[in-house]
Amino acid sequence: MKKRIVTLLAVCVMFTGGAIAGAVDSLRLGQDLEEDSKVPAKKKQLVVEGGIERSYKIQPPVIPHKIDKDKIDLRANTCMNCHSEKTYKQKKAPKAGDTHYTDRDGNVTKMVASRRYFCNQCHAPQVGAEPLVENTFEGAK
Amino acid sequence: MTSGAKKGFLGLLVFGIVIGIALWGGFNWTMDLTNTEKFCISCHEMEATPYAELEETVHFTNRTGVRATCPDCHVPRPWIYKFVRKIQASNELYHHFITGEVDSPEKFEAKRLVLAQSVWKAMKETNSRECRNCHKFESMDLDKQQSRAADAHDPYYWEAVDGKEPSYTCIDCHKGIAHSLPEGFDPTWNSPGEG
Numbered sequence: 001m002k003k004r005i006v007t008l009l010a011v012c013v014m015f016t017g018g019a020i021a022g023a024v025d026s027l028r029l030g031q032d033l034e035e036d037s038k039v040p041a042k043k044k045q046l047v048v049e050g051g052i053e054r055s056y057k058i059q060p061p062v063i064p065h066k067i068d069k070d071k072i073d074l075r076a077n078t079c080m081n082c083h084s085e086k087t088y089k090q091k092k093a094p095k096a097g098d099t100h101y102t103d104r105d106g107n108v109t110k111m112v113a114s115r116r117y118f119c120n121q122c123h124a125p126q127v128g129a130e131p132l133v134e135n136t137f138e139g140a141k
Numbered sequence: 142m143t144s145g146a147k148k149g150f151l152g153l154l155v156f157g158i159v160i161g162i163a164l165w166g167g168f169n170w171t172m173d174l175t176n177t178e179k180f181c182i183s184c185h186e187m188e189a190t191p192y193a194e195l196e197e198t199v200h201f202t203n204r205t206g207v208r209a210t211c212p213d214c215h216v217p218r219p220w221i222y223k224f225v226r227k228i229q230a231s232n233e234l235y236h237h238f239i240t241g242e243v244d245s246p247e248k249f250e251a252k253r254l255v256l257a258q259s260v261w262k263a264m265k266e267t268n269s270r271e272c273r274n275c276h277k278f279e280s281m282d283l284d285k286q287q288s289r290a291a292d293a294h295d296p297y298y299w300e301a302v303d304g305k306e307p308s309y310t311c312i313d314c315h316k317g318i319a320h321s322l323p324e325g326f327d328p329t330w331n332s333p334g335e336g
Contacts, residue, residue, distance in 0.1 A: 049288060065287070069199050069318075075253075076322035087332040092289055 027132060043127040051094070052126060055139035060122040061094070067125055072118055079119045080112060172227065178210035186243050187211075194320045214271045214319065215260070222270075253323040261312055269311035276311070309333050 015024070031037060046052070048064040070078040082091040085101070100116040101109050131137075142150075174180060182188040192211075195201050200209045217223050236242040243249040243256075264271065283291040292298045293314065299307035313333040316322065 047287075071197075071321065073321065075250075075324040076317065076326045078317060078322065081317075081328045081331045084328045086327075086329045090332045 043129055046126040046128050048126075053139065055137075057140045063123050063125040065125075072120065077112065077117060077119070084112065172223070175227065175230075176212040176216055176223075178212070181211040184237055186237065186249060190246065190249050191320045198319055200319050209275065209319075213274055217267070217270060218274055222267075250324070253321075254325050257316075257320075257323045257326075261316060264312040265310060272311040272315075 028037070045066060046064065047066060051064045052062050054061055067079075072079065080096070081087060082093040083096050085095060087093075088095040096112060096116070100112050103109055103113045104115060182192045200214075202208065216226055237244070241248075243252050278294070281294050283295055286294065296307050299305075299309075314331050316331050317326070
C-alpha cells in the first residue's frame with residue numbers, strides 16, 4: 001500500500017514538473033484555460049482514387065469517397081448498391097468481405113448480415129488531418 | 142347583313158375573345174399553381190414522408206443552392222406531357238380524398254415499393270426526360286467526375302465495352318437519389334448490364 005502511494009506521488013510530481021518546465025504540451029497547444037478556444041481549421045475530406053492503404057492487417061478499410069448522399073436505414077443500405085456481392089464487379093468497387101455475410105450462428109446469409117449492416121460503425125471517411133504528435137508509426141506492410 | 146346585326150356580331154366576337162383569354166389564362170394559371178412545391182406538400186402524405194426525405198438530399202440543399210422541387214422531377218415540361226400528367230393526377234386526388242390509401246406512415250411504407258416502381262418505370266420509358274430538365278448529358282465535364290462516373294457517362298466507353306450504343310438512362314443507375322429507397326430494393330436494380 002505504501003509503495004503504491006509513493007509511486008503515485010512520484011508520477012504526479014514528474015508530470016507537474018514536466019508541465020511547468022514546458023517539456024510536455026497539452027492538446028490545447030498552449031492556450032490558457034480562460035481563453036476562448038480557437039476555431040479549428042475546416043478540413044476537407046480526403047477523396048483518394050484507388051483507396052487508402054490500411055494501417056493494420058484486418059483493419060476495416062477507410063472510405064476514400066464522399067458519402068454525403070448515402071443513407072443506411074431499416075429499409076435500405078445504399079452502400080450495398082456498389083459494394084454488395086451482386087454489384088461490386090460492375091461498379092468496380094471492393095466487395096464487402098465474407099465476414100459481412102455471416103450471422104452470429106455461423107450461417108451464411110444472402111444479404112449483408114445484421115451484425116454488419118451499419119457500415120459506419122467500422123468504416124469512416126478520412127480528413128487530411130496531421131498527427132497531433134509527431135511519431136514514426138508505420139502500418140502493417 | 143344589317144348594321145345592327147354586324148355590330149351585334151362584332152360585340153359577341155369581342156366578348157368571346159375576352160372570355161376566351163380569361164378562361165385560357167385561368168386554366169394556365171391553375172396549371173402553374175398546381176405545379177409548385179407548396180401545392181404538392183399541402184397534402185400531409187407528401188410533406189411528412191417524401192418531402193422530409195428530400196430535405197436530407199443534395200437535390201434539396203447543396204453547396205451552390207441550386208435545387209430541384211417536386212414538379213422539376215415529377216411533372217414533364219412539354220405542354221402535352223404535362224397536360225396528360227395532370228389528368229393522371231386525378232388518381233392521386235382520388236386516393237387522397239376518397240380511399241386514403243397512404244394517409245398513415247405505415248400505409249405509405251407498405252405501398253412504397255409499388256409507388257417507387259411506377260415512377261421508375263415512367264422515367265425509364267421517357268428516357269429520364271425530367272432528369273434532363275437540368276442535367277445535360279452533353280455538357281458533362283467528364284474530367285471533373287471520378288473515374289468510375291466518367292466511364293459510366295462516356296458513351297464511347299460503353300460502345301467499346303460491348304460494341305453496342307449505350308441504351309441506359311439516368312434512372313437505371315440513380316434510383317433512390319431524392320427519396321428513401323423502399324424495403325425490398327435489390328442493389329442490382331441500380332446496376333444494369335452484367336452483374
